[in-house]
Amino acid sequence: MxxxxxxxxxxxxxxxxxxxxxxxxxxxxxxxxxxxxxxxxxxxxxxxxxxxxxxxxxxxxxxxxxxxxxxxxxxxxxxxxxxxxxxxxxxxxxxxxxxxxxxxxxxxxxxxxxxxxxxxxxxxxxxxxxxxxxxxxxxxxxxxxxxxxxxxxxxSSTTVFLVDSLDHLRRGGRLSAPAAAIGTALGVRPILTVRDGRLEMAQRVRTRKAATDRLVELALRSAEACARPGVAVHHLGAPERAAELADRLRLGTGAEPVVTPVSAVLGAHAGPGALAVVVAELGGPSRAGSR
Incomplete structure (x- = not known):
C-alpha cells in the first residue's frame, strides 16, 4: 500500500x-x-x-x-x-x-x-x-x-555489557590496547559501557556471576530514573543466560525486556559469551506531546 x-x-x-x-x-x-x-x-x-x-x-x-x-x-x-x-x-x-x-x-x-x-x-x-x-x-x-x-x-540510554575476552575488541580497534591489557592481566571480568559514542571500561569484577549481578544493578538503577523504561538484553551464544537476565530485569523494572542476539557485526567484535543490557527512556516530553 x-x-x-x-x-x-x-x-x-x-x-x-x-x-x-x-x-x-x-x-x-x-x-x-x-x-x-x-x-x-x-x-x-x-x-x-x-x-x-x-x-x-x-x-x-x-x-x-x-x-x-x-x-x-x-x-x-x-x-x-x-x-x-x-x-x-x-x-x-x-x-x-x-x-x-x-x-x-x-x-x-x-x-x-x-x-x-x-x-x-x-x-x-x-x-x-x-x-x-x-x-x-x-x-x-x-x-x-x-x-x-x-x-x-x-x-537517555545506558548500555553495559560483559565479554569473555577483550581480544576481539582490541584487535578490531574498538577498545584501546592498554584497557584490554588491564582487564586480561588482572584476570577479571570487565564490564564495558558506551560513553559519548565510545566503548570504555566501566568496572572490573572477579567472577561471571558477580559481573552478571552488576549488570542487573546498573540496569535497575537506570530504569528507576525512567518514567517509561525500555529494556533490552543481548547475547552471543548464551540464550539461557540472557533469558535468566531478562527474568530478573522483568521483575525489577516491570517492563518486558526485548531479548535478541547481539548483531553479527557486534558479535564479531564482542566474541562468544557476550551479554549486554540496554535501558532507555521511552517516555518524556516529545512522546507525551500530541500533534
Missing part, C-alpha cells in the same frame, strides 16, 4: 539488534557486513550471529565493514517511490563506524531530503531510538521532530 505523501520514514542499520517486525512503518534496516579474508556477508541476510559465534570459536578471525553508499541510495529510492517525502536515518555511533557518514553522503544525492543522525550508541540503545523515531513519524511529525526524538531517546 502506498504511504501517505506526508510520511517521514526512518532508516537504521543492523547493529540496532531490532527484533523482527511486521509493521510497515517500522524502521528500514540496512545491513552491515561481516568479513573474513576475501569473503563478506550481510548480517541478517547472509550470516547469523550464531554462525559468527561458531566461526570465532573455530579460530577464524573476523572483521566488519559498513554498507556501501549505493545500498543506502537504493533504500532511499525505494522509500521515495513508495511516497515518502523525507527520510531520517538513525545509525550507530560515528566513533565506532563510518556508517552514519556513508548514510549522510548517500543522502546528499537522494531524491528526497535525508537527515542522518549519529546516535552515539549501538545495539538496542540505537534500536529504541530508531523505533521511537518511527513512532514519532507515524504520528505525523516532520523530519526535524523525528530526528530530535531519535537523539532524545539515544541520549
Amino acid at each position: 502506498p504511504l501517505d505523501p506526508a510520511t517521514v520514514r526512518v532508516v537504521t542499520d543492523s547493529t540496532a539488534c531490532l527484533p523482527a517486525a511486521a509493521d510497515d512503518a517500522a524502521p528500514v534496516v540496512v545491513p552491515l557486513r561481516v568479513v573474513s579474508g576475501e569473503e563478506a556477508w550481510r548480517e541478517g541476510v547472509d550470516i547469523t550471529p550464531e554462525e559468527v559465534a561458531a566461526r570465532i570459536a573455530a579460530g577464524e578471525r573476523l572483521s566488519t565493514s559498513q554498507p556501501a553508499p549505493e545500498e543506502f541510495a537504493s533504500v532511499y529510492r525505494d522509500l521515495a517511490s513508495q511516497g515518502a517525502r523525507a527520510v531520517v536515518g538513525v545509525h550507530l555511533s560515528g566513533a565506532l563506524s563510518g556508517t552514519v557518514e556513508v548514510a549522510a553522503s548517500a543522502g546528499h544525492r537522494a531524491m528526497i531530503p535525508v537527515q542522518a543522525v549519529d546516535s552515539r550508541t549501538v545495539a538496542m540503545a540505537l534500536g529504541f531510538a530508531a523505533q521511537e523515531a518511527a513512532r514519532c513519524a507515524a504520528d505525523g511529525h516532520d523530519a526535524a521532530t523525528v530526528a530530535a526524538r531519535a537523539r532524545e531517546v539515544a541520549a
Whole structure:
C-alpha cells in the first residue's frame, strides 16, 4: 500500500539488534557486513550471529565493514517511490563506524531530503531510538521532530555489557590496547559501557556471576530514573543466560525486556559469551506531546 505523501520514514542499520517486525512503518534496516579474508556477508541476510559465534570459536578471525553508499541510495529510492517525502536515518555511533557518514553522503544525492543522525550508541540503545523515531513519524511529525526524538531517546540510554575476552575488541580497534591489557592481566571480568559514542571500561569484577549481578544493578538503577523504561538484553551464544537476565530485569523494572542476539557485526567484535543490557527512556516530553 502506498504511504501517505506526508510520511517521514526512518532508516537504521543492523547493529540496532531490532527484533523482527511486521509493521510497515517500522524502521528500514540496512545491513552491515561481516568479513573474513576475501569473503563478506550481510548480517541478517547472509550470516547469523550464531554462525559468527561458531566461526570465532573455530579460530577464524573476523572483521566488519559498513554498507556501501549505493545500498543506502537504493533504500532511499525505494522509500521515495513508495511516497515518502523525507527520510531520517538513525545509525550507530560515528566513533565506532563510518556508517552514519556513508548514510549522510548517500543522502546528499537522494531524491528526497535525508537527515542522518549519529546516535552515539549501538545495539538496542540505537534500536529504541530508531523505533521511537518511527513512532514519532507515524504520528505525523516532520523530519526535524523525528530526528530530535531519535537523539532524545539515544541520549537517555545506558548500555553495559560483559565479554569473555577483550581480544576481539582490541584487535578490531574498538577498545584501546592498554584497557584490554588491564582487564586480561588482572584476570577479571570487565564490564564495558558506551560513553559519548565510545566503548570504555566501566568496572572490573572477579567472577561471571558477580559481573552478571552488576549488570542487573546498573540496569535497575537506570530504569528507576525512567518514567517509561525500555529494556533490552543481548547475547552471543548464551540464550539461557540472557533469558535468566531478562527474568530478573522483568521483575525489577516491570517492563518486558526485548531479548535478541547481539548483531553479527557486534558479535564479531564482542566474541562468544557476550551479554549486554540496554535501558532507555521511552517516555518524556516529545512522546507525551500530541500533534
